[in-house]
Amino acid sequence: MFKFLSDANDNSFQWGSLGDVAEGRKNLGGDMPVLVYRLFQFTMRDVLNKKYGSDEAIDIFRKAGELAGEEFASNMLDISLPFDQFVAQLQQKLKDVKVGILRLEEVSQDASEMVLSVAEDLDCSGLPITSEVVCNYDEGFIAGILKTYTGKYYVVREVDCWSKGDRVCRFTAKAE
Numbered sequence: 001m002f003k004f005l006s007d008a009n010d011n012s013f014q015w016g017s018l019g020d021v022a023e024g025r026k027n028l029g030g031d032m033p034v035l036v037y038r039l040f041q042f043t044m045r046d047v048l049n050k051k052y053g054s055d056e057a058i059d060i061f062r063k064a065g066e067l068a069g070e071e072f073a074s075n076m077l078d079i080s081l082p083f084d085q086f087v088a089q090l091q092q093k094l095k096d097v098k099v100g101i102l103r104l105e106e107v108s109q110d111a112s113e114m115v116l117s118v119a120e121d122l123d124c125s126g127l128p129i130t131s132e133v134v135c136n137y138d139e140g141f142i143a144g145i146l147k148t149y150t151g152k153y154y155v156v157r158e159v160d161c162w163s164k165g166d167r168v169c170r171f172t173a174k175a176e
Contacts, residue, residue: 013067015075034098034122041123041137062140069144079149083111086149098122105170111150112175116142117160117168124162124169133161135169142171150175 021030048057073079076093079086091102100118107114119125123135135158143156152175160170 013071015071037122058136061136062143065137065140065142066144066147067140068137069141069146070148071144072141073145073148077145077149090145094118100125100169103168112152114146114173115170116173117170119168121162121169127163129165130163131165132163133158134163135161135171138169139171142173146173146175152176 045057045061048060052060076097077086077089081089087104091104094100094102100121103117103119105115105117118135118138121135121138123138127134139156139158143154146152146154146156154173154175156171156173158169158171160166160168162169
C-alpha cells in the first residue's frame with residue numbers, strides 16, 4: 001500500500017499509487033492546464049532551493065524525474081520493441097500525454113550516446129529567459145525511460161533550454 005509520508009528509506013511509489021483518475025475526476029477529467037503543473041513544479045523548486053540549496057534541489061528533481069521515467073516506461077511503453085520502434089512509440093506517447101514533441105537527433109551505433117530534443121516542452125516552453133537550464137526533472141525522466149528500456153544507467157543533461165533563449169530543449173544522454 002502506498003504511503004504519502006513514508007520512511008526515508010522506503011521506496012513506496014508505484015504506478016498504482018496514482019489512483020483511478022477517471023473515477024475520482026468524473027466531471028473534470030484527467031487534463032489540467034500547463035500553468036497549474038508549472039505552479040506546482042516551480043513553487044516546489046523554490047522551497048527546495050531555499051531549504052537545501054540549488055544543487056540539492058536539482059538533484060532531487062532529477063531523482064524524482066528518474067523514478068517517474070522508470071514507472072512511465074514500465075507502465076506506458078512496450079519495452080520489448082526494437083530500438084527504432086521503441087523511439088517511435090515514445091515520441092507518440094509523449095505527444096499524446098502532452099509532455100512535448102520528442103526528436104532523436106543523434107544516436108551512436110550501440111545507443112550508448114544520444115542527443116534528443118523536446119519541442120513545446122511541458123516544463124519550460126514560453127518561460128522568460130533566465131540564462132539557465134530548468135528542465136532537471138526532464139533530465140531524470142529521460143534517464144529513467146532509457147534505463148528501463150536498456151538496463152543501463154544514463155546521465156542525461158540539458159544543453160539547450162527555452163529559458164536560455166533556445167526554442168527547444170536539447171539533451172545529451174550517455175550510458176555509464
